Amino acid sequence: MNESPRWILHVDMDAFYASVEVLDNPALRGKPVIVAGLSARGVVCSASYEARKFRIRAAMPTQQARVLCKHGVFLRPRMERYRQVSRQVFAILREFSDCVEPVSVDEGYCDITNRVSQTESPEELAQCLKQRIREEIGLTASVGIAPNKFLAKIASDLQKPDGLVIIRPEEIEIFLPDLPVGRIPGIGPVTQHKLQQQGIKKVGELRRLSREELEHLFGKAGGRLYEFARGIDNRPVVAHRPAKSFSREETFETDTGDLERIRRVLRVQSESLAQCLAVKRLRAQCVTLKIKYADFRQVTRQRRLDDGFDDAETIFQTAALLLKRTEAGRRLVRLVGTGVSELLGETPAGQMELFE
Numbered sequence: 001m002n003e004s005p006r007w008i009l010h011v012d013m014d015a016f017y018a019s020v021e022v023l024d025n026p027a028l029r030g031k032p033v034i035v036a037g038l039s040a041r042g043v044v045c046s047a048s049y050e051a052r053k054f055r056i057r058a059a060m061p062t063q064q065a066r067v068l069c070k071h072g073v074f075l076r077p078r079m080e081r082y083r084q085v086s087r088q089v090f091a092i093l094r095e096f097s098d099c100v101e102p103v104s105v106d107e108g109y110c111d112i113t114n115r116v117s118q119t120e121s122p123e124e125l126a127q128c129l130k131q132r133i134r135e136e137i138g139l140t141a142s143v144g145i146a147p148n149k150f151l152a153k154i155a156s157d158l159q160k161p162d163g164l165v166i167i168r169p170e171e172i173e174i175f176l177p178d179l180p181v182g183r184i185p186g187i188g189p190v191t192q193h194k195l196q197q198q199g200i201k202k203v204g205e206l207r208r209l210s211r212e213e214l215e216h217l218f219g220k221a222g223g224r225l226y227e228f229a230r231g232i233d234n235r236p237v238v239a240h241r242p243a244k245s246f247s248r249e250e251t252f253e254t255d256t257g258d259l260e261r262i263r264r265v266l267r268v269q270s271e272s273l274a275q276c277l278a279v280k281r282l283r284a285q286c287v288t289l290k291i292k293y294a295d296f297r298q299v300t301r302q303r304r305l306d307d308g309f310d311d312a313e314t315i316f317q318t319a320a321l322l323l324k325r326t327e328a329g330r331r332l333v334r335l336v337g338t339g340v341s342e343l344l345g346e347t348p349a350g351q352m353e354l355f356e
């Protein structure tokens with residue numbers, strides 16, 4: 001085992017939605033700003049650090065937050081704007097490395113192993129990144145750097161807001177055993193409770209359980225927990241640019257004028273697209289129908305639904321409506337395709353409990 005260590009950087013924007021609101025409206029600076037769903041069943045998406053003093057937390061019901069913080073400024077989320085700022089952040093990040101993996105709108109990993117050299121230390125790179133985000137966008141980010149992803153994520157969380165923490169390979173054993181297990185990304189209250197029942201509060205104590213015992217308790221995730229407890233995480237940073245659209249198309253074996261037959265294909269395509277959105281935790285705002293006639297002439301029809309959708313029924317109904325705006329049925333059709341685009345995403349995957 002003589003591999004040279006990796007340097008993984010995790011960047012996490014501080015109170016992102018709330019900070020963007022303050023950026024766009026400086027009069028809000030210093031106030032408890034709470035971005036939240038404002039309906040009866042709405043929940044808090046993001047809270048400024050001033051609001052956190054009132055014990056406001058993400059995912060808390062908005063009604064509860066209103067009780068805790070009577071003078072809070074409650075704002076509806078503006079996802080479009082947050083995505084715009086997010087693109088700026090990731091554009092800066094991509095100047096540091098080709099290997100950037102977004103985790104959500106405000107969080108991502110970056111493998112900077114190849115950038116670290118005798119002249120450029122990880123600290124300097126992180127300082128430079130933070131400074132550029134501050135100067136070019138006007139927001140603060142917390143950065144963690146470590147030899148792997150899970151330690152980098154822990155590190156970025158240790159000194160929030162505006163933090164910078166580096167965990168070097170030789171420091172892992174000093175720092176990790178005393179860390180409360182709840183600090184491990186993906187461990188939520190339920191897992192924490194289960195572990196507490198085993199008398200385990202610290203990462204070091206987690207090492208008492210064998211891989212088999214952990215897998216028995218937590219299924220497949222138990223194996224990962226076993227490795228995390230020892231500071232091991234070999235997951236690579238997977239560079240990808242988020243998909244902009246998904247589509248399905250099908251060429252009929254024989255050209256068809258049968259609208260029912262076309263609608264059946266649309267139905268299948270809608271189901272498949274909805275499944276794809278669910279897996280990727282995305283919503284779409286736009287449906288596109290593509291029709292190629294027997295003479296190979298192709299038309300597309302598009303409809304935008306502002307609220308966003310991720311269900312097969314909406315996709316199908318919209319596509320079926322668009323079908324009426326083509327000559328299908330009057331002319332023979334060779335191919336039919338359905339697509340979804342303008343993806344809203346980013347259900348905050350980072351906040352999910354991996355182990356539950």
Ligand SMILES: [Mg+2]
Pocket residue numbers: 012013014015016106107
């Ligand atoms: Mg964040």
